[in-house]
Amino acid sequence: MATNKNALIRYRTIDKCLQNIGRKWSLDDLIEACSEALYEYEGKDSYVSKRTVQLDIQTMRSDKLGYNAPIEVYEKKYYRYAISNFSITDIPLTDVDLDILTESMEMLRQFKDVSLFSELNGVIQKLEDKIFRESKDQSPIIHLDKNDELMGLEYLDTIYQAILKKLVLKVQYQSFKARRPNELIFTAYILKEFNNRWFVVGKKEGSANIMTLALDRIASIDFEPKKKYQKMKFDPDTYYENTIGVTVLNDKSLVNVEMKVDRSNAPYVMTKPFHPSQEMIGEFPNGAILIRLKVHHNLELERLILGFGDAITVLKPSRLRRQIQRKLERAVGNYEE
Numbered sequence: 001m002a003t004n005k006n007a008l009i010r011y012r013t014i015d016k017c018l019q020n021i022g023r024k025w026s027l028d029d030l031i032e033a034c035s036e037a038l039y040e041y042e043g044k045d046s047y048v049s050k051r052t053v054q055l056d057i058q059t060m061r062s063d064k065l066g067y068n069a070p071i072e073v074y075e076k077k078y079y080r081y082a083i084s085n086f087s088i089t090d091i092p093l094t095d096v097d098l099d100i101l102t103e104s105m106e107m108l109r110q111f112k113d114v115s116l117f118s119e120l121n122g123v124i125q126k127l128e129d130k131i132f133r134e135s136k137d138q139s140p141i142i143h144l145d146k147n148d149e150l151m152g153l154e155y156l157d158t159i160y161q162a163i164l165k166k167l168v169l170k171v172q173y174q175s176f177k178a179r180r181p182n183e184l185i186f187t188a189y190i191l192k193e194f195n196n197r198w199f200v201v202g203k204k205e206g207s208a209n210i211m212t213l214a215l216d217r218i219a220s221i222d223f224e225p226k227k228k229y230q231k232m233k234f235d236p237d238t239y240y241e242n243t244i245g246v247t248v249l250n251d252k253s254l255v256n257v258e259m260k261v262d263r264s265n266a267p268y269v270m271t272k273p274f275h276p277s278q279e280m281i282g283e284f285p286n287g288a289i290l291i292r293l294k295v296h297h298n299l300e301l302e303r304l305i306l307g308f309g310d311a312i313t314v315l316k317p318s319r320l321r322r323q324i325q326r327k328l329e330r331a332v333g334n335y336e337e
Contacts, residue, residue, distance in 0.1 A: 006038060010048065010056050011067075013037040015088045018071065024078040027053060060088065152198060152215030156191065159200050159221070163188050168205075168227035172219040181219040187230040194246050194300075201239075201246075203230050210239065212246050244275055245300025253296045258316040263287030265311040274304060290315075302327070 013034050017025050031053050038046035057079070060069040070082040162169050169188060174181040185205035192199045198215040205227065240246075242254055258281070261269045266289045270280065275293045282290035295301055297320055305312055305324055314321040 006046075007056065007059075009037055009041060010034045010053070011060055011065075011088060014053070014056060014060065015069075018079060018081050019085075019087055021080065021084070024075075025080065026077055027079070030057075030079065150197070150216060152218055155215050155218055155221050156198065158223075159188050159191055159215075162223065163190065166229040166231070168224045168229055169221055170224040171213065171221050173213055174217055174219055176217070184213075185224055185227055186213070189232070189234040190236050192236070192246060199246050201234075201236075203232075205230075210234075210248070212248075242277075242294065243296050243298065243300075244304060245298060247296070247298040247300055249296040249298055253298070254294065255297050255317050255320065256292060256294050257297075257301075257314065257320060258290065258292045259305070260284070260313040260315060261289050261291060261308075262311045265308060 014030055017023075017030055017033050023029075027050065031048050031050060034048045034053060034056075035046055038048065057071055059065060060067045061071050062068070067088045069088055070086060071079055072082045073079055159169070161167070169186045171184045171186045172181040173184050186200075186202055187205075188200050188202040189210075190201050192201055192212075200213050200215065201210060202213075203209070204211060239248060243249075263286060266287065269278075269291065270289070273293075274291075275295050277295065278291055278293040280289050281292050284290070297317075302320075302323060305314060306327060314324050
């Protein structure tokens with residue numbers, strides 16, 4: 001059990017004791033009560049030291065956690081609340097607390113179909129009730145892109161459980177190029193989100209290569225208990241180190257890209273780099289900048305560049321430059337018909 005959780009259990013225990021005004025509570029009594037409470041949660045003897053409980057009382061008295069508990073000593077031996085009916089559980093939430101809780105719940109709701117988060121439903125409902133009772137009507141401060149109609153989200157939990165419990169999946173998958181779904185026996189390693197779209201990364205049976213499946217192209221999915229999970233040390237940070245997006249290519253596709261970014265867009269590109277490898281290697285008299293990055297030449301890179309239109313000019317490599325030029329020429333042609 002985490003140390004901070006142990007501390008919370010002790011705070012709540014001391015709080016309950018001091019609310020019971022029908023009994024005198026010495027330091028030894030509080031130590032015994034905290035030890036018993038921890039035993040109930042952990043199922044084993046947990047000795048709480050005198051120093052620990054003294055520090056707990058000091059913390060509860062302070063503003064460190066917002067309790068400001070009026071704990072006083074009387075008869076030079078016993079502890080009690082100086083204010084009757086006081087409890088740390090009745091501390092009102094501050095406006096900042098309410099804002100943080102509200103936005104956190106909005107984020108958690110986006111993963112409502114994943115069992116890990118669905119287990120928090122009870123806690124979230126209690127928090128919502130607390131917020132409703134203590135706050136005025138408040139519109140969201142943080143707005144996140146989401147698409148509740150996106151296909152494939154119903155498979156998130158099945159895939160999550162397969163990764164967690166090391167289970168093999170049987171997937172009916174239809175790529176955009178295929179006329180009908182194909183069955184894959186698939187070992188999943190991670191779930192990945194990119195550009196508000198979800199993917200599962202892993203290996204299909206009989207292949208040593210990592211592959212990526214888009215959840216919105218899955219027709220059906222189920223566990224395949226008769227198959228053995230293909231264990232491997234998969235490090236997502238290393239795997240995506242040289243990639244923009246989800247399409248990871250081999251080292252032959254790894255290129256040094258140099259691009260000129262016009263003056264008006266330079267601040268955006270500098271404050272939100274295309275990739276961690278990005279560096280500014282030059283400036284032009286008109287305020288434009290020259291940047292360089294080392295990434296795989298994939299479709300996501302091209303789409304990112306094309307999204308800036310005439311604000312970016314690819315200088316190197318020549319193959320990427322020609323590819324972007326051809327696509328821009330075809331785009332212009334679409335408006336000349």
